[in-house]
Amino acid sequence: MSVNVTIRSAKAAGAKVVGDTTITVDSGKKPDxxxxxxxxxxxxxxxxxxxxxxxxxxxxxxxxxxxxxxxxKAAGQTVSVTVKVNAATVKLVEDGVDIPTTVGKSPQLPKTVKVHWSNGDITDEPATWSTVPADSYAKAGSFSVEGKATVNGADYALKANVTVREASAGGNENKPNPTPSPNKTQVATNTGTNASKQSSQLSRTGAAIGGIVAVVVILVAIAGAVFYLKTKRTH
Structure with a gap:
């Protein structure tokens, strides 16, 4: 007599986390x-x-x-834990910004400030400033402006340092480049043309005089030759 026995492998029926199932951490810190x-x-x-x-x-x-x-998952069984993350807190609000301006020009104060958080985040948060009277920047000098940033319901004091300088009078770059006078240019051109014409006329006159002198020399030579022949025949 024989008996067939089938052995099936056991299956995981359940799983339970070893240790705490509720873990609390601060924002920015990875839970273990x-x-x-x-x-x-x-x-x-x-x-x-x-x-x-x-x-x-x-x-x-x-x-x-x-x-x-x-x-x-553990051996195919689902397990879970609860992680409680504490909200990040403000570590630093950047303050003491330097603002330049010129006499008579209202300083441009920043609309936001940088806020550093405990989890490493850096955000831009709205800033409000006290009204700046016009006489504060009516002449060169420096002054400060008070303000605040409200973050997570808490107010943080701000201060901006404003430096007022005299407006630039402008340098040579504002002066137009000199350009030659059209009239002077035209005069110079006309003068050069007239001189050229006069030189040409003198050249032609000189050539004519030279021609006349040559003709006179030839005539004198002919007259001398004729006189010589007549004298020779007489003797």
Whole structure:
């Protein structure tokens, strides 16, 4: 007589996180989630400790904080923990900004200021300033303006340092480049043309005189030759 026995592998029946299931952290600090879970098996065998693989979680970076559930798996069984993130706090509000301006020109005060948070964030938050009277920048000098930034319901005092300088009188770059006078240019051109014409006329006159002299010389030479021949015949 024979008996067939089929042995099936046990399956995980449940899992429980080892350690705290509620974790509290400050914004910007990554929580240290439990690494293991106790797993029970369908065959009633001894419980075992299995590693937990957690889902991606980045809500710990939230500046506003909050309460979040993080899920994971251990031997195929779902486990979870609660992560409480404390809201970030203000570490620094940038103050003492320097503002330049010129006499008679109202200073342009910043509409926002930089706020540094405990989680590493840096944000621009609205700023309000006291009214600046016109006589404050009516002459060269310096003065300060008070203001405030309201962040998360709290007021933070601000101060802007304003420096007033005399307006620039302008340099050579504002002067137009000199241009030659059209009349002078025309006069110079006409003068050059007239001189050229006179020179040409003198050249022609000189050539005519030279021609006349040559003719006279030839005539004198001919007359001399004729006189010589007549004298020779007489003798």
């Amino acid at each position: 989630l439990p690494k293991d879970a106790t797993v029970t098996w369908s065959d009633g065998g001894k419980d075992s400790t299995e590693a937990i693989t957690w889902d991606a979680f980045d809500k710990w970076q939230s500046r506003d904080g909050g309460e979040f559930t993080v899920n994971g």
